[in-house]
Amino acid sequence: MPSIENWILDLWIIATASLVAASCAMVGVFLILRRQALMGDAISHSVLLGIVLAYLLAGTNTLWVMLTGAVIIGLLTAWLSESLHKLSRLQSDASIGIVFTLFFSIGVILVSLYTGHIDLDQECVLYGEIAFVPFDTVIWGDMETGTDLGPRAFWLILIVFTLVALSIAIGFERLKTVTFHPSLAVSLGINITFWHYFLMTLVSMTTVASFDAVGAILVVALLIIPASSAYLLATSLKRMLWLAIAYSQGSVWIGYALSYWLDSSIAASIAVSAGALLALTLMVIQIRKWIQQQHYAKQLQSGESA
Amino acid sequence: MTDRSAIPLKVEQLSIRYHHKPVLTDVSFEVPAGKTVAIIGPNGAGKSSLLKGIMGLTPVIQGQALFFGEPLDKKRLTTAYVPQREEIDWDFPIDVMDVVLMGRHGQLKFWQRPNQNDRDIAEKALWDLQMSDFSDRQISQLSGGQQQRVFLARALAQQASLYLMDEPFAGVDVATEKAIIELFKQLKAQGNTVVCVHHDLNTVHEYYDYAVLINARLIAAGPVDEVLTKDNLNKTYGGRLSLLNEMTEQLYRSQLNQAHDQD
Numbered sequence: 051m052p053s054i055e056n057w058i059l060d061l062w063i064i065a066t067a068s069l070v071a072a073s074c075a076m077v078g079v080f081l082i083l084r085r086q087a088l089m090g091d092a093i094s095h096s097v098l099l100g101i102v103l104a105y106l107l108a109g110t111n112t113l114w115v116m117l118t119g120a121v122i123i124g125l126l127t128a129w130l131s132e133s134l135h136k137l138s139r140l141q142s143d144a145s146i147g148i149v150f151t152l153f154f155s156i157g158v159i160l161v162s163l164y165t166g167h168i169d170l171d172q173e174c175v176l177y178g179e180i181a182f183v184p185f186d187t188v189i190w191g192d193m194e195t196g197t198d199l200g201p202r203a204f205w206l207i208l209i210v211f212t213l214v215a216l217s218i219a220i221g222f223e224r225l226k227t228v229t230f231h232p233s234l235a236v237s238l239g240i241n242i243t244f245w246h247y248f249l250m251t252l253v254s255m256t257t258v259a260s261f262d263a264v265g266a267i268l269v270v271a272l273l274i275i276p277a278s279s280a281y282l283l284a285t286s287l288k289r290m291l292w293l294a295i296a297y298s299q300g301s302v303w304i305g306y307a308l309s310y311w312l313d314s315s316i317a318a319s320i321a322v323s324a325g326a327l328l329a330l331t332l333m334v335i336q337i338r339k340w341i342q343q344q345h346y347a348k349q350l351q352s353g354e355s356a
Numbered sequence: 357m358t359d360r361s362a363i364p365l366k367v368e369q370l371s372i373r374y375h376h377k378p379v380l381t382d383v384s385f386e387v388p389a390g391k392t393v394a395i396i397g398p399n400g401a402g403k404s405s406l407l408k409g410i411m412g413l414t415p416v417i418q419g420q421a422l423f424f425g426e427p428l429d430k431k432r433l434t435t436a437y438v439p440q441r442e443e444i445d446w447d448f449p450i451d452v453m454d455v456v457l458m459g460r461h462g463q464l465k466f467w468q469r470p471n472q473n474d475r476d477i478a479e480k481a482l483w484d485l486q487m488s489d490f491s492d493r494q495i496s497q498l499s500g501g502q503q504q505r506v507f508l509a510r511a512l513a514q515q516a517s518l519y520l521m522d523e524p525f526a527g528v529d530v531a532t533e534k535a536i537i538e539l540f541k542q543l544k545a546q547g548n549t550v551v552c553v554h555h556d557l558n559t560v561h562e563y564y565d566y567a568v569l570i571n572a573r574l575i576a577a578g579p580v581d582e583v584l585t586k587d588n589l590n591k592t593y594g595g596r597l598s599l600l601n602e603m604t605e606q607l608y609r610s611q612l613n614q615a616h617d618q619d
Contacts, residue, residue, distance in 0.1 A: 083445075083448065139375075220466075220467050221466055221467065222469075223461060223464065223466070223468070223469060223470070224461070224466040226450075226454075226458075227458050227461050230444065230445075230448055230450060230455070230458070231439075231443070231444050231458070233408075233413050233437075233439050233443060234437070234439065234458065234510075235461075236411075236412065236413055237411050237413070237432075237435070237436075237437035237439075238432065238458075238461050238462040238514075239429070239432035239433075239462055240461070240462075281449070284449035285449055285451070285494055286449055286450060286451065286454065287449060287450060289449065290449050
């Protein structure tokens with residue numbers, strides 16, 4: 051018999067997953083359009099080092115400490131890979147690969163060195179476990195008498211989601227111009243370096259907030275797949291953002307049902323659903339093209355016979 | 357306001373290197389106001405690099421460009437740049453109107469949206485390039501010439517006084533070529549200046565008043581009639597003689613035709 055408490059647990063999990071997926075979809079749109087999908091992958095991994103360092107240095111894992119640590123390391127990843135690319139003339143994707151794997155490995159070593167002090171295990175870092183999200187809650191007041199405000203991960207992603215949505219809403223026109231045509235933006239006097247690092251900040255915040263829920267590997271799926279599906283259909287940047295959010299929410303719902311049915315990992319099921327939706331979209335587009343061709347062929351034939 | 361009598365573009369001892377390889381060395385010239393100017397030279401002569409260096413899009417190791425007597429940062433809005441078409445992703449989800457509206461972004465703060473006035477200006481720019489019917493079209497559905505006209509409309513919407521264009525005539529259809537020539541006339545009539553990288557020697561006389569010949573260095577700069585001499589062309593295109601002879605011959609013939617036309 052499912053009790054009310056179980057329902058509430060499910061609700062927290064779905065709410066957290068929805069916000070994670072929506073935030074990832076929004077920043078993912080810009081990563082896809084700017085051809086920086088790999089940078090999303092890189093930052094999502096190297097923020098681990100940021101989290102661990104912030105925790106070791108500050109001694110707490112409050113939300114703001116985690117966010118700051120992740121953003122600093124995220125920006126450092128972006129800056130170092132670009133510098134390495136310029137300095138050494140290595141391919142830019144090779145440079146990104148070098149920097150983020152280095153940061154991630156240092157993070158993994160630190161986690162295993164300080165296992166006793168850090169509330170993080172390697173398994174959780176890689177895969178996340180959204181099913182445990184509701185048990186780590188924020189309590190207002192002191193431990194015994196305070197009010198339980200709900201899962202920490204939920205509040206973290208809610209803050210990040212709000213920041214990302216507001217940033218995109220306010221800076222929409224600028225983000226569009228620097229994404230569509232960087233050199234035009236420069237010629238108009240727009241500081242594209244600022245906007246680049248601004249986007250990288252959003253990516254870092256999004257990935258650190260998604261960490262608890264889906265882990266470093268699957269966050270990449272949420273960054274890239276819904277935005278890619280949207281790219282296939284979108285006719286404007288605004289529509290692409292809405293479509294990506296719609297795809298991400300679809301993936302969460304289908305994925306949650308799938309994991310319930312298979313009794314498997316929620317995060318992995320969500321990623322699989324996102325992939326399935328992308329495949330479905332591609333198929334529909336291909337079928338529509340085929341029907342159109344048939345239609346034209348028929349028209350041509352009837353034109354000849356007439 | 358921009359002083360119309362000032363020199364719209366003055367390049368002073370500009371040098372550009374790419375990975376230690378000199379691309380342009382010590383290039384200086386001035387462009388007079390209200391003229392159309394061609395930058396010509398063989399492939400790899402540094403024509404596009406010169407334009408990019410002037411616009412601050414590629415680092416210069418020495419020298420500077422002055423716009424109406426001031427550095428670019430003070431004259432951003434009076435200078436419109438039209439890059440080569442290949443630079444962008446034409447599958448980007450955006451329609452023609454939105455691209456043209458980007459020409460207005462220099463005037464807007466980052467949180468502002470284009471208003472009705474900006475839209476009117478963009479519509480007028482599209483009309484001037486005979487692209488009004490395409491304003492709702494996805495840019496992925498445009499032909500090469502139409503893409504070029506969208507870029508030009510965007511520059512026009514910026515309402516600048518100086519226009520720098522990187523090969524606007526490259527790979528366009530006849531209708532677009534005519535539209536660009538019309539645009540040149542219109543801009544000149546308003547006292548504006550147009551500087552273009554150009555690679556077709558045959559049309560230089562017809563389209564431009566002024567020419568800048570470069571091949572890694574400045575060869576000559578001045579009115580087309582004065583600088584397009586056999587000697588200068590030899591210096592610019594040296595080593596490609598067979599091609600060159602053919603070209604100069606064509607050039608003289610077209611000059612001759614023009615002379616006859618004027619009689």
